[in-house]
Amino acid sequence: MELLGTYNYWVYVVIMMIGFYAVIARHNLVKKVIGLGIFQTGIFLLYISMGVVRGGSAPVRGPGTPPDTLFANPLPHVLILTAIVVSLSTMAVALAIIVNIQRRYGTIEADEIHRMDREEAEAPAPSPVSAGAEEVAG
Amino acid sequence: MSFADHLPLLVLLVPLLGGVLSVFTGGGRVPWLWACSVTLLTFLGALELLSIVTTAGTRTYALGDWPAPWGIELVVDTLSAIVITLVSGIATVVTFFARRNVEKDIPADRLNFFYSLWLLAITGLLGITATGDAFNLYVLLEISSLTIYALVAMGKETDRRALPAAINYLVMGSIGASFLLIGVGYLYMATGTLNMADLHETLTLMREAEGGFNRTVLTSFAFITVGLGLKMALFPLHTWMPNAYTYAPAAVSALLAATATKVGIYMAFRFTFTVFGSDFGFLQPPNSTVLMACACGAVLFGSYVAIRQRSLARLLAYSSVAQIGYIVLGLSVLQTDAVTGSILHIVNHALMKGGLFLVVGVVAWRLGSSDLSALGGLGRRMPLTSAAFVVGGLGLIGVPGTAGFVSKWYLLSGLLSSGHWPLAVTVLIGSVLAGIYVWRVVEIIYFRPPDPRHAEVSEGPVTMLLPVWILIGLSLWFGVHSAGPVALAGEAARTLLGQGG
DSSP: OHHHHTHHHHHHHHHHHHHHHHHHHOOBHHHHHHHHHHHHHHHHHHHHHHTOOTTOBOSOOOTTOOTTOOBOOHHHHHHHHHHHHHHHHHHHHHHHHHHHHHHHHSOOBHHHHHHHHHHHHHSSTTHHHHHHHHHHHO | OOGGGGHHHHHHHHHHHHHHHHGGGOSTTHHHHHHHHHHHHHHHHHHHHHHHHHHHOOEEEEGGGOOTTTSOEEEEOHHHHHHHHHHHHHHHHHHHHHHHHHHHHSOGGGHHHHHHHHHHHHHHHHHHHHBOBHHHHHHHHHHHHHHHHHHHHGGGGTOTTHHHHHHHHHHHHHHHHHHHHHHHHHHHHHHSOOBHHHHHHHHHHHHHHHTSOOHHHHHHHHHHHHHHHHHTTOTTSOTTHHHHHHHSOHHHHHHIIIIIHHHHHHHHHIIIIIIIOGGGSTTSTTHHHHHHHHHHHHHHHHHHHHHTOSBHHHHHHHHHHHHHHHHHHHHHHTOHHHHHHHHHHHHHHHHHHHHHHHHHHHHHHHHSOOBGGGOTTHHHHSHHHHHHHHHHHHHHHTOTTSHHHHHHHHHHHHHHHTTOHHHHHHHHHHHHHHHHHHHHHHHHHHHSOOOGGGTTOOOOOHHHHHHHHHHHHHHHHHHHSOHHHHHHHHHHHHHHHHHTO
16 A cells, blocks of 8 residues: 555656666667656656645645645745756757757767767877877968 | 855856856957956955855855745855865966967857856856755756856867767766756655755754664665766766867866866765765765775776876876775765865865866867877977976876875875775875876877977967966975965864764
């Protein structure tokens, strides 16, 4: 019964792990970022569940509210609003970087990018030096 | 309230507003001049704050006049004041240095945005150090992290590899911050408060009442430790760092290496000592053994991999992995001398590594590359820059007379007097490995024949050499006149350990 009573925490853990798995297992950068989003959504659920008071109503106090009314705890909800904004900004920065990666590499697959970087580093070994020499000369 | 009472807020407000207003500074040299004056003003405020804190003790500031624990509180104790002064001081020097590198790396029409991000990143780092509220710390951490991801990505103009480095940093950094968020959430569930001092009191009371550790609190500790480990690049969670430091614009690497990781370590100190408390039993075996193993791994792995690098920036990045290991080692043994050594090393390493990354900045600006193969014979072409590298490198090894020696001395005596001699041996092995990687570079720049392609390369301009030598010179100064910093760090260490009884 206790396990069922805390089902919202189970949901939070499951959602978080799904997101975390996507971040680790996917090579596509957009999918990674989506995973990150799911991961953070799980955390929002944790905070929202935390503020619930059994039998409590929405924390709005008007002139007719009886003094012994039970309210839900509004603080975690306020906190998570901040975290939602942070998560949104993270997503925006991530997508902006991914757009740039697509422009410069022509792909958004992490393993292909890694391969291209490695080949570049191994094949023309003196290339960074000569690039530097050009810049000095120019 | 007098002006001085508002200082804890002002050191955050000045760079925050400065960062926002920087967008409107137009182009040319105006954004840079603006950023210089803002950081300088912040630094002067921080110096004043440090002198107040050292004479009058911890300063607190209730934001919006909401009393703690309901409102957000800024708390500046000795450790915070040291780190605030360090961050704002290094930010001032690096901003002054940055102009030429930034003009080369960033398109001219985006300079105002670049300096806007730059100042916001500094705001976030200062905020983390000043705040006394666990959730506020998370928010400020994300302010600094998001701006730093963008700053790293701006290296794309010179090398496209900056982009994968930035996204990798973003993913790992966000996971780290999310773990911190979860940990803070569990703490709030267990205690119902977010104020750090209040958290500590409630946790102590809970522990006495329940006669042991609450499982929620233990989970929270685990999440926070792993999250902060990711943020401060503690081995084996360091993998984002070398690439981010290597491909970021040179000025950004210097700022990051000198301040961002240090603030990460500061957070670890804050949570371990101020929130959980050193007597809470979290840092007893087996927990402390895990931390020690990570720290030793960092020292050995970082130093060893640094030896094998082909690029100077990358070599220094791996050396940072190792140096973070030393600092965490001091933290993990909970002994006053070792913690003093750790705090000293935060300051000393910031100065040395900041100076060394500025050397990379000068070299990259002159040569267009920081590859070791391009540095042959540099000692004759850029004598002052090369000499700065040698002095900074000696500091990394911990040669007597440099600041690195003083902090390692305290660290070693702390480790030995608490009976952790295997850890002390690790520190010594790490220093030997540091000697090897520093010598490798010295050998290239002094004893290899000059690279004919760089025949016209000459010494960097004074405006670049001056910041380099300010940081390197300070690290020497603290090595010789160590009494002042040691007393300050010792006081900070005693405050931290004393809080737990």
